[in-house]
Amino acid sequence: MSHNKNAAAVEQILRSSGVDVRKCMRCGKCTATCPAFDEMEYHPHQFVYMVEKGQIDKLTASPSIWRCLSCFACMERCPRQVEPAKLIEAVRLSVIREKGANHLKPEDIPAMLDEDLPQQAIASAFRKYSK
Amino acid sequence: MHMKFSYYPGCTLKTKAKDLDAYARASAVALGVDLCELPEWQCCGAVYPMAKDEIATKLSAVRALMNARDLGTDLVTLCSACHNVIKQVNNDMKTDADIALRVNNYIKPETPYAGETNVLHFLEVLRDRVGFDELKKKVVNPLTGRKIGAYYGCLLLRPSKVMAMDDPENPTIIEDFIRAIGAEPVVYGMRNECCGGYVTLENKDEAKKRSNIVLESAKVKGADTVVTACPLCLYNLKKNGGCEGVDVVYFTELLAEALGVK
Numbered sequence: 001m002s003h004n005k006n007a008a009a010v011e012q013i014l015r016s017s018g019v020d021v022r023k024c025m026r027c028g029k030c031t032a033t034c035p036a037f038d039e040m041e042y043h044p045h046q047f048v049y050m051v052e053k054g055q056i057d058k059l060t061a062s063p064s065i066w067r068c069l070s071c072f073a074c075m076e077r078c079p080r081q082v083e084p085a086k087l088i089e090a091v092r093l094s095v096i097r098e099k100g101a102n103h104l105k106p107e108d109i110p111a112m113l114d115e116d117l118p119q120q121a122i123a124s125a126f127r128k129y130s131k
Numbered sequence: 132m133h134m135k136f137s138y139y140p141g142c143t144l145k146t147k148a149k150d151l152d153a154y155a156r157a158s159a160v161a162l163g164v165d166l167c168e169l170p171e172w173q174c175c176g177a178v179y180p181m182a183k184d185e186i187a188t189k190l191s192a193v194r195a196l197m198n199a200r201d202l203g204t205d206l207v208t209l210c211s212a213c214h215n216v217i218k219q220v221n222n223d224m225k226t227d228a229d230i231a232l233r234v235n236n237y238i239k240p241e242t243p244y245a246g247e248t249n250v251l252h253f254l255e256v257l258r259d260r261v262g263f264d265e266l267k268k269k270v271v272n273p274l275t276g277r278k279i280g281a282y283y284g285c286l287l288l289r290p291s292k293v294m295a296m297d298d299p300e301n302p303t304i305i306e307d308f309i310r311a312i313g314a315e316p317v318v319y320g321m322r323n324e325c326c327g328g329y330v331t332l333e334n335k336d337e338a339k340k341r342s343n344i345v346l347e348s349a350k351v352k353g354a355d356t357v358v359t360a361c362p363l364c365l366y367n368l369k370k371n372g373g374c375e376g377v378d379v380v381y382f383t384e385l386l387a388e389a390l391g392v393k
Contacts, residue, residue, distance in 0.1 A: 016183060016184045017181070017182065017183070018183045035324060035325045035327075036337070039334070067334075069325045069327065069329075069330055070181075070285075070328065070329075071285035071289070072285055072286075072289035073285070073324070073325065075289065076290055076291060076299050086181045089181040089182055090182055093185075112333075116147065116369075116370055117147070117331075117366060118362040119143045119146050119147060120141075120148075120177045120210070120212055120361075120363045121332060121363050121366065123174060123177035123178075124212070124363070125329040125332045125333075127177060127180065127188065128178060128329060
């Protein structure tokens with residue numbers, strides 16, 4: 001990504017998330033409490049400093065953005081109200097808002113169904129993975 | 132005392148989670164609580180859109196909130212996910228002028244909506260309106276001897292500044308409910324940690340792992356049953372988890388049983 005394009009991507013992610021990455025004091029509590037820790041390449045605290053450093057390409061290309069459970073644990077337990085989950089959501093949105101970049105497609109759904117799967121699971125996944 | 136509320140059931144309570152809804156309605160009648168289903172409600176979207184520039188995804192929640200305001204009632208939810216979405220969107224309408232302006236510009240209501248509606252989870256109706264002491268008096272079939280673990284999960288409690296239901300790390304509302312219906316609450320470490328949520332669609336192993344951690348934690352402390360208010364938690368714990376000797380049920384089922392209306 002060109003320097004200007006990258007700066008614009010950082011600005012969009014900061015604006016969309018409303019997160020002030022400079023408040024982070026690197027305590028790592030967000031990552032320590034993250035239930036998806038084992039599944040993630042980049043962890044919540046890394047989203048914070050990588051956005052600050054402008055390393056957006058690495059984040060948007062990482063499967064970590066699909067692994068966040070949106071459980072709000074990192075938001076609740078952050079002692080500085082940085083709220084990393086909002087940053088992860090904004091990075092994910094910057095990916096799926098591009099045309100043709102939906103992570104979950106309607107044709108994927110039938111193979112994922114079982115008789116007990118609640119509609120809530122499908123509605124949630126579409127909200128998180130597709131536009 | 133007669134209490135009348137607008138009620139938002141949500142899509143899953145009309146389909147895979149009919150029990151969560153039916154037992155709440157039967158119990159509400161027994162408690163003198165009138166739950167009037169909102170006309171023409173739409174799916175809330177199941178997850179709160181966290182981004183400040185998401186407007187369309189918040190509209191269905193706002194429409195429900197606005198209808199409740201226009202009916203002059205508080206809005207009662209039952210599904211943890213609906214509750215989380217509707218309450219957080221309501222907070223946006225109250226506190227974020229930019230979101231409120233853009234939503235109102237889109238919906239164009241006669242009276243702009245500014246977060247006036249009071250959103251209550253059915254558990255809060257039981258605690259704050261009926262009262263657990265009153266509930267206890269109406270129990271005809273106390274669940275004596277049952278050891279029940281409350282599973283709060285994520286969505287009832289967090290983010291606590293907005294949800295404001297209870298202490299996010301040391302909640303008591305469901306334990307107090309369990310006491311009111313005559314059972315013994317079992318407090319266990321993982322009661323407010325995630326079951327794996329929607330990730331079950333793509334990554335069953337992860338949902339299995341998360342769910343089993345929750346159930347094992349409840350079992351070690353001696354729970355024979357775990358209660359939830361969330362259809363996806365119930366699914367994950369039962370289908371992806373599964374722990375011999377620990378049943379997973381909706382809290383409303385135990386309420387209906389205790390009130391003799393099951």
